[in-house]
Amino acid sequence: MTQLLRVQNFTVSADGIGAGEDQTMDSPFGHPGAGSLFAWCGATASWPNRTEPGGTRGLDDYFTRDFAHGIGAEIMGRNKFGPQRGPWRDHEWRGWWGAEPPFRTPVFVLTHHERPSFTLSDTTFHFVGGDPARVLEQAKEAAQGLDVRLGGGVSTIRQFLDADLVDTLHVAVSPVRLGTGLRLWESPQELLDRFHLDVVPSPSGVTHHLFWRR
Amino acid sequence: MTQLLRVQNFTVSADGIGAGEDQTMDSPFGHPGAGSLFAWCGATASWPNRTEPGGTRGLDDYFTRDFAHGIGAEIMGRNKFGPQRGPWRDHEWRGWWGAEPPFRTPVFVLTHHERPSFTLSDTTFHFVGGDPARVLEQAKEAAQGLDVRLGGGVSTIRQFLDADLVDTLHVAVSPVRLGTGLRLWESPQELLDRFHLDVVPSPSGVTHHLFWRR
Structure with missing residues (x-):
């Protein structure tokens, strides 16, 4: 079996924005x-963070439960790991996720430090550190x-796309517009030179975009 | 975690038919x-039976790869297991699937024999044997x-639906009409008194129907 590099459950706004530019301890996104x-x-x-029983078991649930299925490691950018920039002042910060992070595999955090x-x-x-191919x-x-x-x-997804290392992407596009922030794309069409695309509207309002290599 | 009884990847024709009535050794369906x-x-x-590389990794692939995810046992009707009816003449028949059946769990075959x-x-x-609740x-x-x-x-799905034992169903509805055969439903609407439904058209032409209990 080929090992794939997969983007899963990444969500952007209707205008292609995945996060704002003003990340702080109180505002992780x-x-x-x-x-x-x-x-x-x-x-x-x-x-995984559900505290009460219930919840839908339709289309969106397939994507949610597929998050960890068949995955043996994660690569994330340093800004997903925490709000600090530059050299580490100390090693107190251990991520946003508390004592039981949802990854349950090795996680490789990209950093120059x-x-x-x-x-x-x-x-x-x-x-x-090092270039994307080496980290992969x-x-x-x-x-x-x-x-x-x-x-x-x-930025991490863009970097790996630029190096042509991504095999599949699942991007959920929310109906909300954010206006400003860090942009994954102007339009999903940008990836069609290299990827097939299934566009799947969910009854919840998001539209799932499923890309795989041509 | 609650243990669910799930129908997965069950496919019917546009007119609700899942199989014909003339099952033989050469015509399993x-x-x-x-x-x-x-x-x-x-x-x-x-x-799982793919012999050449390639294949799509869009929406239909999510359903295909979810087949075994989180599943610890299967219940099947005797007519899924084989074309024989009545008492077993011998025990030579070991299913349609060869030496490596795709289930990889215990499988409970419903039979009076x-x-x-x-x-x-x-x-x-x-x-x-026994009633559905006991088998479950x-x-x-x-x-x-x-x-x-x-x-x-x-017939097995109908039997467990009648006993109200099914928690979720994924039924793929093909655009093909078969006209005659064993019918799962006249219309998916029949289940809406007991189930929520997401209807998800796939670019491949099938329409995925995802039911979960109200």
Whole structure:
């Protein structure tokens, strides 16, 4: 089996924006409206942070529960990991996700600034520099035959797309417009020279975009 | 986690027919046109019988690869297992699937006629009688906390629906009309008193119907 690099459940606004530019400790997505982009996941029965029973088991639930299926490692940008920039002042910050991060695999955090690996529950965070192809090689080795998830954010996905390393993308496009922020694309059409595309409207209002290599 | 009873990837014609009435050794679906219903699965990258690389990785592939995800046992009707009717003449017949059946879990075959269990690769077939609720109890115990797949055919699904034991159904409706055969429904609307429904057209031409309990 070929090991794939997959973007999964990445959500952007109707105008292609995945996050704001003003990320802080209190605003992980850097835009007051960006959190609402993920409402489609939160409504499903398989949402990992669900505290009450219930939730939908329709189309959106398939995508939510496929998040970890067949995945052996994740690559994420440093800005997904935390709001700090530049050299680490200390190693107190261990991500947004508390004692049980939802990844449950090795996670490779892209950074120019070294830091020792650490483990929280089933997730081990490694901090790696170097070009995307080299990072992907490390992640594939750690994934032991399974696929690698490219977790975002926007700049990280763009960087791996530019290096032509992405095999499939699932991008949920929310009906909300954000106006400003970090933009994944002007239009999904931009990727059609290299990818097939299924466009699948969900009854929840988001439109799932499924790309795979030509 | 609640253990669910799930119908997955069950395909019917535009007129609600899942199989013909003339099942034989050479015609497992009992209708010359019924095999074509499954073309949507066969075109995907995750189709387990795929012999050549390639295949689509869009919407239909999500359903194909979800077939075994989170499933710990299957319940199937005897007519899915084989074309014999009545008491077993011998125990030579071991299903349609060769030495490596795609189930890879315990499988409970509904029958009034006893037969010893046997194992092929990762799949063990058990032959069980009794009412649907009792069979489901056995299958849930064997599934060890995972969900149970209700594999069909039509009569088996109808029987478990009548007993109100089904939690979710994924039924792919093909654009082909078959005219005669075993009918799952006159219309998907019949289930709406008990189930929510997402209707999701796929670019391949099938329309995925996703039901979950109200």
